[in-house]
Amino acid sequence: MKKLLLVLAVLLAQVGYAQQKAFSVTVTGKGQPIILIPGYSCSGEVWQETVDHLKNRYQCHVLTLAGYAGVPPIDKPILQTVRDQLIQYVKNKKLRKPILIGHSLGAFMSLWASSTEPDLFAKLICVDGVPFISAMQNPAVKADSLRKLPYFDAEVVARNFTSIPDSVYETAQARAMLAQVRDSTRARQIAHWSALSDRKTLGYTLVEMSLTDLRPDLVRITVPTLVLGSLYFNSAAVSERILNEQYRNLPQKTIAVAQSKHFIMYDAPQWFYQQIDQFLTGL
Numbered sequence: 001m002k003k004l005l006l007v008l009a010v011l012l013a014q015v016g017y018a019q020q021k022a023f024s025v026t027v028t029g030k031g032q033p034i035i036l037i038p039g040y041s042c043s044g045e046v047w048q049e050t051v052d053h054l055k056n057r058y059q060c061h062v063l064t065l066a067g068y069a070g071v072p073p074i075d076k077p078i079l080q081t082v083r084d085q086l087i088q089y090v091k092n093k094k095l096r097k098p099i100l101i102g103h104s105l106g107a108f109m110s111l112w113a114s115s116t117e118p119d120l121f122a123k124l125i126c127v128d129g130v131p132f133i134s135a136m137q138n139p140a141v142k143a144d145s146l147r148k149l150p151y152f153d154a155e156v157v158a159r160n161f162t163s164i165p166d167s168v169y170e171t172a173q174a175r176a177m178l179a180q181v182r183d184s185t186r187a188r189q190i191a192h193w194s195a196l197s198d199r200k201t202l203g204y205t206l207v208e209m210s211l212t213d214l215r216p217d218l219v220r221i222t223v224p225t226l227v228l229g230s231l232y233f234n235s236a237a238v239s240e241r242i243l244n245e246q247y248r249n250l251p252q253k254t255i256a257v258a259q260s261k262h263f264i265m266y267d268a269p270q271w272f273y274q275q276i277d278q279f280l281t282g283l
Contacts, residue, residue, distance in 0.1 A: 020074045022085040023063040029055030032122075033095045035086070036062045039104030039129070040209075041194040041202060043069035046103065050265055053273050058280075061089075061098070063106075067201025069193040076154070078201060079105075079208045083112045090120055097122035099280065104129045104262065108209055115217035124225040125276055128262050130246040131214035136232075139245050143213045152211060158203030170195040180262035190263070218249040226279040227255045228272070230262050254279065 026044060028051050036047040044062035051060045065082055067073035074081060086109070090098055099122050102110035107129020114121050135141045146152045164172070173191035174184075181187050194202070227247055229239040239257045247253050256275055260267030 020081070021066065021072070022074055022078075022082045023065045024071050025089070026062045028060045028062070029058055031056075031058040033098035034058045034060050035090075035095075035098050035100050036060060037086075037100070037102040037106030037109050038062075038064065038068070039102075039106050040205065041068050041197045042103075042190060043193045043196075045069075046190075046193075046263075047101075047265070049269065050101070050272075050276075058099075061095075065205075067198040067205070068196075070196040073198040073201045076204055077208060078205050079109065079112070079212070082109060083116060086113050087117050087120065090117075099123045099125070101125040101127065101276070102129060103127040103265070105205070105209055108133070108212075108214070111214050111218065111221065112212070114223070115214060115220045118220045118222055121223060123223055123280070124221070125279065126225065126227045127264055127272075128228060128230045130243070131218060132212070132246065134210045135213070135215070135246070136242055143211045146211055152207055154204050154207040157207050158200040161199040161203045164199075166195075182261055182267050186263065186266050215246065215249055218247065219251065221250060222252065224252045224279070225250055225254070226275065227253055228264055228275060229255065229257045230260050230264055230267075231257070 024044070034054060036044065036050065038044050038046045044064040047060075047062050051062060054060055063086075064071050066078065097120075100110040100114060102108070102125070104127070107126035108131065110124050110126060111129075111131050114124055130136065132143075134143070134146055150156060170191050173194045174188045177187035177190045178184065181190065227243055229243045232239045232242055236257045236259070240255065243255050243257075247255065258264045258268045258271055260271075265272045
């Protein structure tokens with residue numbers, strides 16, 4: 001009987017683990033592995049054109065995070081679980097020195113994974129993402145002080161997301177996305193991914209990222225890192241100042257600012273490809 005109970009416990013644990021898969025993955029191409037992580041609420045499809053550009057030279061592992069764009073959600077803490085399973089994915093697949101490319105929240109996740117396992121990755125490309133989003137306007141902001149504020153309560157934020165009627169959510173998101181991408185068709189696609197996302201996950205992950213300050217951990221990242229920024233407050237000078245402040249502790253960094261909104265790979269694709277090609281080849 002004890003053996004039977006032990007077997008059942010193991011099986012239940014395995015089922016529970018399977019239900020807590022932190023991301024889905026599609027693999028395309030051959031060569032040195034690149035892991036591409038999309039931003040907040042987005043599908044891995046956001047990288048489609050980038051994968052088309054890279055797939056003849058690199059093996060592209062494209063993630064869609066749990067709870068986003070129709071992928072089943074997982075329990076909290078979501079982003080920490082993504083970090084841990086991303087590291088384990090690299091080890092399980094025996095990926096040799098993969099490159100990380102992340103957009104927005106995906107850049108944050110790239111920094112988190114790399115600062116946790118500094119020897120695991122070869123290079124990082126952070127596309128319009130920062131190590132502590134809450135300090136974008138005020139570098140002195142501390143995560144501990146924010147935790148005391150009601151609008152950083154994960155359950156409250158999640159309820160705010162779930163209270164928005166489905167009938168208006170996607171349309172409202174499409175309008176809002178025009179502040180982040182120039183093309184209206186792209187804005188509608190991003191809004192559709194958001195509409196397919198689990199609303200609680202949208203709330204939880206927004207708060208998790210907002211309360212996690214990776215700036216002190218950047219000193220652990222010793223590999224070359226390319227930081228690509230968009231125009232903050234319509235000013236390249238402001239973008240450079242904010243990015244240099246955010247990435248102050250990162251030893252090996254190159255910072256470049258695009259004449260674009262947040263989705264740089266959509267707004268300035270040729271500039272984007274030129275930047276990443278030069279960085280990846282070392283030319």
